[in-house]
Amino acid sequence: MTARTPIVRWIDQEAPTATAAASFASDLEFEAVGFKAGGKRILDEVSIWAESGQVLCLLGPSGSGKTSLLRIAAGIERPTSGRVLIGGTAVAGPEGFVPPERRGVGLMFQDFALFPHMTILDNVRFGLRPLGASHAHSAALAALERVGLRAAAADYPHTLSGGEQQRVALARALTPRPRVLLMDEPFSGLDSRLKDVIRTDTLQILRETGSTAIVVTHDAEEAMRMGDRIALLRDGRLVQAGTAHELYRRPASLFAAGFFSELNVLAGTVRGGRVECPLGTVAASPRSDGTPVKIGLRLNGLRLAVDGSGVPARVLSRRFLGSVDLLTLAVDGADRPLRARIRPSELGEGVDEIVVSVDPQEIFVFEDTDGSI
The missing domain is CATH 3.40.50.300 (P-loop containing nucleotide triphosphate hydrolases)
Structure with a gap:
C-alpha cells in the first residue's frame, strides 16, 4: 500500500x-x-x-x-x-x-x-x-x-x-x-x-x-x-x-485468507495454465508449468453430493453444529483429511461415499515458496 x-x-x-x-x-x-x-x-x-x-x-x-x-x-x-x-x-x-x-x-x-x-x-x-x-x-x-x-x-x-x-x-x-x-x-x-x-x-x-x-x-x-x-x-x-x-x-x-476463515490447505501444481490438486483442476493460473502452489479452500467451498461430477471421497465423521454440519472427509492424494461445512439438509444421514467438487469463489492460490502445507 x-x-x-x-x-x-x-x-x-x-x-x-x-x-x-x-x-x-x-x-x-x-x-x-x-x-x-x-x-x-x-x-x-x-x-x-x-x-x-x-x-x-x-x-x-x-x-x-x-x-x-x-x-x-x-x-x-x-x-x-x-x-x-x-x-x-x-x-x-x-x-x-x-x-x-x-x-x-x-x-x-x-x-x-x-x-x-x-x-x-x-x-x-x-x-x-x-x-x-x-x-x-x-x-x-x-x-x-x-x-x-x-x-x-x-x-x-x-x-x-x-x-x-x-x-x-x-x-x-x-x-x-x-x-x-x-x-x-x-x-x-x-x-x-x-x-x-x-x-x-x-x-x-x-x-x-x-x-x-x-x-x-x-x-x-x-x-x-x-x-x-x-x-x-x-x-x-x-x-x-x-x-x-x-x-x-x-x-x-x-495467512490473510486463513485469518478470516478456516481453510483446507492443499498442495497443487500448475499445468497448462491450470492448477491441479487432489480435488482435480480447480483454478486458472498465469504461472509457468510445474510451479508448486498452495491452495486455500474455505470449508464452505466444498460441494458434496452422493453422485455427479467431482472426485470420490469418504465421510470420516460428521458433527451437528446447529445451523451447519461439520464433516471430515478422506480424499485420495490429500495429505490430510479435508473439512467441510454444509447445511444439515444438504446430505442425507448415514451417507459415507460421496463426490466432492469445489466452489471457485472460495479458492485462493498462492505460490509455494517453502514447500510446506
Missing part, C-alpha cells in the same frame, strides 16, 4: 485541548513506523491511516504489533523510525515528540479502568475538570444519556454489569471530544452473549459522535463488524489493509 504524502506540521504544545462542546475528529496516520524494544524489532515500516470519522481495526495474532501501534499513537511509546500524524500534523517523528496529554487522544482499555471509589457520573466527568463544575456536570450527564445510563449516574462501578461498565468507559473516553479514540481489545472482557449488542451500541455511538477510532482486536469477525477499514498485521509488519470485503475476497496471502 502506498502511503499518502501529508503536509507535515508540528503541534504547538501550548495549544488548547478539545472540549466537550465541539468535535475535533481527525485523520490519524502511521508513516513508515518502526519500533524496537529490548533490542527486538516490534514494528517494521508500518504505513496505515484512518480517515476522519472512520473506524480502523488493527487486526492480528498476539505479538503482531497491534498494541505497540496503539501505544505509539497515544504517545506512551516513541517510534524508533517513521512518523505519526494526527490531522496532518506530526506528533512523533525524527524532528520531535508531542507528549500524550497534548495530542487530543482518548484511551479505552480492556479492563475499562473505572475508578471504583467514584460514582459513575464522577468517572465520566473526571477528564472535564478544566471546563468548570457546572459545564462538566452537564456534559457528563449528556454522555451518560447517550449510552443509556443516565439513571445510574449516582451508582458505583461494582454495581454495574460488564456491558454497562464498558458503556461508562466509552462515555468517559468520548466526553472530552478527543481527536482520535484508541480502543485496546475493548470487548475482550465481555460475556460472548453481550458482545454483539455492545459492539453494535458502541459503533452507533461512534457514528453519532463522528469519532475517529482505532480498535485493536485479534477477532476477524469483530474487525469486520466494526471497521470501515482493517489493517492486518503479522510479526510487526503490515500484511494487508483495506475494507472487510477486500481482505475477505482478495486476500494477499495464505
